[in-house]
Amino acid sequence: AIWMTQSPSLLSASTGDRVTISCRMSQGISSYLAWYQQKPGKAPELLIYAASTLQSGVPSRFSGSGSGTDFTLTISCLQSEDFATYYCQQYYSFPPTFGGGTKVEIK
Amino acid sequence: EVQLVESGGGLVKPGGSLRLSCAASGFTFSSYSMNWVRQAPGKGLEWVSSISSSSSYIYYADSVKGRFTISRDNAKNSLYLQMNSLRAEDTAVYYCARDGPRGGDAFDIWGQGTMVTVSS
Numbered sequence: 001a002i003w004m005t006q007s008p009s010l011l012s013a014s015t016g017d018r019v020t021i022s023c024r025m026s027q028g029i030s031s032y033l034a035w036y037q038q039k040p041g042k043a044p045e046l047l048i049y050a051a052s053t054l055q056s057g058v059p060s061r062f063s064g065s066g067s068g069t070d071f072t073l074t075i076s077c078l079q080s081e082d083f084a085t086y087y088c089q090q091y092y093s094f095p096p097t098f099g100g101g102t103k104v105e106i107k
Numbered sequence: 108e109v110q111l112v113e114s115g116g117g118l119v120k121p122g123g124s125l126r127l128s129c130a131a132s133g134f135t136f137s138s139y140s141m142n143w144v145r146q147a148p149g150k151g152l153e154w155v156s157s158i159s160s161s162s163s164y165i166y167y168a169d170s171v172k173g174r175f176t177i178s179r180d181n182a183k184n185s186l187y188l189q190m191n192s193l194r195a196e197d198t199a200v201y202y203c204a205r206d207g208p209r210g211g212d213a214f215d216i217w218g219q220g221t222m223v224t225v226s227s
Binding site: 034036038042043044045046049050055087089091094095096097098099100101 | 142151152153154157166168169202207211212213214215217218219220
């Protein structure tokens with residue numbers, strides 16, 4: 001299985017901040033990486049797939065980058081509705097695996 | 108509207124069984140691979156099982172292999188997860204999720220989840 005290290009696990013930020021979340025793979029996965037947002041009590045929602053492609057309807061302040069083993073999710077200007085937990089996921093090979101999550105909280 | 112709705116969760120004793128269902132609507136269900144993903148209370152996401160559009164390919168996480176069975180009925184637009192020999196560590200919210208249109212893809216549509224509690 002491919003192991004994923006997502007960091008940080010907790011991120012304290014203010015509205016308007018630029019934030020970045022990292023995801024590192026135990027082996028190369030080309031660009032087969034997705035990012036999800038999950039709010040308390042809700043199902044995850046797909047934000048980005050293929051490492052950098054924005055899912056339809058997702059605001060442009062979200063962006064993804066990277067390939068191979070190192071990936072980044074950036075929120076350019078944090079909004080109140082962005083405080084949530086974010087997960088990366090690799091779908092390069094079975095089993096598909098998720099990172100441990102990054103909770104973005106209000107500073 | 109594209110939608111997935113899970114049902115069948117509940118409280119079950121260790122060693123017991125439960126069958127989860129996921130009703131799909133708003134898209135051509137038979138064209139998509141489907142997945143089950145679970146989330147234990149306060150924990151992260153864990154992939155459980157996947158099934159291809161025609162049920163030709165089925166995969167399970169090691170943690171459930173031999174105990175859980177995924178299936179689908181394309182005529183009924185439904186996905187199922189038969190869970191046997193349940194353990195306390197199977198306690199979680201179970202989500203069904205659709206593979207994206209490119210196949211072997213990110214999970215682009217998720218249901219609201221159904222809670223499974225395994226406890227005596």
